[in-house]
Amino acid sequence: MGKISKSTLNRVLLRTQGCQFAHNYERMQSLSLTYCFAPVLEELYKDAPKEERVHAMQRHLEYFNTHPLAIPFILGITAAIEESTDEDQKDTVVGIKTSLMGPFAGLGDSLLNLTWFPIAGSIGASMCVDNGSIVGPLVMFLLINLLYWPLKYFGLHKGYEMGMDLVEKAGVAIFDRLGNLANVLGVMVTGGLIATTVKLKLAVQFAFGEGDPLVLQDQLDKVLPYALPVLLTFICYRLLKRGQGKNSAQIIIGLIVFALVFAAIGFYFPAFKIFA
Incomplete structure (x- = not known):
């Protein structure tokens, strides 16, 4: 050598x-x-x-x-x-x-x-x-x-x-x-x-008469599975890119607030029913 x-x-x-x-x-x-x-x-x-x-x-x-x-x-x-x-x-x-x-x-x-x-x-x-x-x-x-x-x-x-x-x-x-x-x-x-880590689901249901309610998330899964996690990830990516990564703390806090608010009004945990 x-x-x-x-x-x-x-x-x-x-x-x-x-x-x-x-x-x-x-x-x-x-x-x-x-x-x-x-x-x-x-x-x-x-x-x-x-x-x-x-x-x-x-x-x-x-x-x-x-x-x-x-x-x-x-x-x-x-x-x-x-x-x-x-x-x-x-x-x-x-x-x-x-x-x-x-x-x-x-x-x-x-x-x-x-x-x-x-x-x-x-x-x-x-x-x-x-x-x-x-x-x-x-x-x-x-x-x-x-x-x-x-x-x-x-x-x-x-x-x-x-x-x-x-x-x-x-x-x-x-x-x-x-x-x-x-x-x-x-x-x-x-x-x-x-697909495995980002969790975002809709709990919105439409009840028509006496039959089983129409669960919006089930219909969405048949057409575009994991569409909402992909959309949420894309939004976070665009926000991070726009802020050049300096706004990561604000995005995390915003996601926590988003999850708490929408869970409270029924987009994740109790079912939010709309009657015809």
Whole structure:
């Protein structure tokens, strides 16, 4: 594998687990990134003079901020370039590392924060919504890390093995496929959760003469099953999108008030009868 050993890369991988613990408002993740990358620099500069080793560390303390999942990808590529670049061209290493943080941050946010995390959280929540079982949070934790760890390991080791080729050749195709798979899975999970978790029924009945009353919900189920949960979910989605997620507390309170008011007047619990 060249000058950098596999054990050194694994040390970097373990250190990336704590990459969010050293944020500051001036340079964001620069301190934690340098700590994560330190084993590589220690191995590459183990026989170098002290001044050169200090300068190598200081070079990586420039401003840096990206998604935590992207850090192993970027550090793997940076390690490959750091290893193959002459000392008078090390500014190229910092430039490439900085240029990668934006695109990888967007990919990490779209794949994990906006897709996989909500899917895992929804699956976990659906497992404990009825009885409060602790299995739900454990399932969420496992689902997140079953994707998180393999991607970080692959990103670090493949990033070092392929260098910039990971981005220029394989990177786009890999993330496009992951994005498509995550979107399809997200739609399937969301559709299933709407039908099983969102509860909204009408208790309106129309009584005609002495016969059995016409239950509006039964008729609706024959034509459009789960139409009301889907409609309620769509309304909440539009409200959240309009408020850019900042109005989530108001929406939750509004749903509670909506449920209490309509239950009291008979749209859910006592039957509200209209006589002909």
